[in-house]
Amino acid sequence: MPYAQVISLDLAAGVEERRSAVRTAYRAVAATDGGKIAAWLALGENALPPDADRPQHLKQMPSFAGDVLDPSQSHGDLLLQITGASSPAVKKAAEQTLRALPQWRVRWRMEGVRPENRTEDGRGLARNPFHFNEGYGNPGTPAGVTERATITDTEGEPSWAVGGSYQVIRIIRLATEFWDRDTEHEQERIIGRRRDGQWLDGTPSTERPSFATDPHGKITPLDAHVRRATPDRRNPPPLVRRGYNYHRGDDDQGLIFSCFQRDLMKGFEAVQKRLEGEAMARYMLTTGGGYFFVPPPKEHWIDAAFPKRT
Ligand code: HEM
Known part of the structure; x- marks a missing residue:
C-alpha cells in the first residue's frame, strides 16, 4: 500500500479505564481494516499499566547517538x-x-508515501528521498517475513503476545539538497549498493556480495550503510523494514523509517548501534518516533494483557 497515516495517540486527560479505552480503539481500528485499507494498532509503553503482563522489551525508545528527539514527535500510548x-x-x-x-x-x-511502490521477487520495493530503491535486504517470502517479525512461544514473551511484533518508528530528516550535491558514485559508496540495488562489486541485487574478499573496503567502504547494517551476509539482521517517505514543507523531508521484529535487541537495536558512525550519518537527523508493540490479530489479548481487578 503506497500511502500511510502514522498517528500517535495519548490517553485523554481524565480517562481512567485504560482497558476499555484500549478495547474501543482496537475495535475502531479493526472496523477500519479491510478492503482497500489496512489498519493496525500498536501499544506504546504506557498503554498497559505497570502491573500488566507486559511484552518484555516494551519501553520508551532511547535517544541514540546523533538523535535530537522532539518529545512532541516521539513516543505515545498507542x-x-x-x-x-x-x-x-x-x-x-x-x-x-x-x-x-x-x-x-x-x-x-x-x-507518508512510497514512490514507485512495487513487488519484485517477493519483496516490496520503493524509492527513498535519496533516490535509492529500498527493500532488497528484506526476506522474499511470507515465511521469511514471519520468521523475522512474528513472536513465537520461544522468546519468553507472555503467551497473549505470541503472534505479535515489535514495531519501531524513526522519523529521520534527510539533508536531500546536501546529498544531491554528491555524485551518484559517491552516494553509492555511502549506501554500499547502486540505486537499483546492485552491489558495488557487480553482484546482482538478489545475490550475496563477497565482503570477505574486500576486507579493507576498497570496493564497498567499511562505513557504507549496508555493510554496517549486515557485515556478515549469511546472518542478516532479524528485522523487516517498511518505510515511507515524508515531505513537510520545502526543507523538511525524510523517511518515516519503520521496522518489525520479534526481538527488539537483536533486531533494531543491534543494527542501530552498528550504524553509529556510518558515512550516511552526516546527511540524517532522527527527530522522533517510538517503540511500539503490535498485538496478535485476535481481540482476546486485551483481557489476558490487562491485570484482573478483583
Ligand atoms: C533514513 C535513513 C535511511 C536510509 C536512506 C536507508 C537506506 C537504505 C538503502 C538504500 C538500503 C539498501 C537497499 C535495501 O536493502 O533495502 C538499506 C538497507 C538496509 N538498511 Fe537502511 N536506510 C536508512 C535507515 C536505516 C535504519 C535506521 C536502519 C536500522 C537501524 C536501517 C537498516 C537497514 C538494513 C538492515 C538494511 C539491509 C541491509 C542488507 O541486508 O542488505 N536503515 N537502507
Whole structure:
C-alpha cells in the first residue's frame, strides 16, 4: 500500500479505564481494516499499566547517538497506522477512526508515501528521498517475513503476545539538497549498493556480495550503510523494514523509517548501534518516533494483557 497515516495517540486527560479505552480503539481500528485499507494498532509503553503482563522489551525508545528527539514527535500510548492505495482514502479512514476515539488525543501525526511502490521477487520495493530503491535486504517470502517479525512461544514473551511484533518508528530528516550535491558514485559508496540495488562489486541485487574478499573496503567502504547494517551476509539482521517517505514543507523531508521484529535487541537495536558512525550519518537527523508493540490479530489479548481487578 503506497500511502500511510502514522498517528500517535495519548490517553485523554481524565480517562481512567485504560482497558476499555484500549478495547474501543482496537475495535475502531479493526472496523477500519479491510478492503482497500489496512489498519493496525500498536501499544506504546504506557498503554498497559505497570502491573500488566507486559511484552518484555516494551519501553520508551532511547535517544541514540546523533538523535535530537522532539518529545512532541516521539513516543505515545498507542500507534495507529492506516495504509491504502490513495492518499484521500487513507486520510478519510484516519478521520473516521479518530472520530470513534474520543478517549484518545493525537500526540503526533505523519503522512507518508512510497514512490514507485512495487513487488519484485517477493519483496516490496520503493524509492527513498535519496533516490535509492529500498527493500532488497528484506526476506522474499511470507515465511521469511514471519520468521523475522512474528513472536513465537520461544522468546519468553507472555503467551497473549505470541503472534505479535515489535514495531519501531524513526522519523529521520534527510539533508536531500546536501546529498544531491554528491555524485551518484559517491552516494553509492555511502549506501554500499547502486540505486537499483546492485552491489558495488557487480553482484546482482538478489545475490550475496563477497565482503570477505574486500576486507579493507576498497570496493564497498567499511562505513557504507549496508555493510554496517549486515557485515556478515549469511546472518542478516532479524528485522523487516517498511518505510515511507515524508515531505513537510520545502526543507523538511525524510523517511518515516519503520521496522518489525520479534526481538527488539537483536533486531533494531543491534543494527542501530552498528550504524553509529556510518558515512550516511552526516546527511540524517532522527527527530522522533517510538517503540511500539503490535498485538496478535485476535481481540482476546486485551483481557489476558490487562491485570484482573478483583
Ligand atoms: C533514513 C535513513 C535511511 C536510509 C536512506 C536507508 C537506506 C537504505 C538503502 C538504500 C538500503 C539498501 C537497499 C535495501 O536493502 O533495502 C538499506 C538497507 C538496509 N538498511 Fe537502511 N536506510 C536508512 C535507515 C536505516 C535504519 C535506521 C536502519 C536500522 C537501524 C536501517 C537498516 C537497514 C538494513 C538492515 C538494511 C539491509 C541491509 C542488507 O541486508 O542488505 N536503515 N537502507
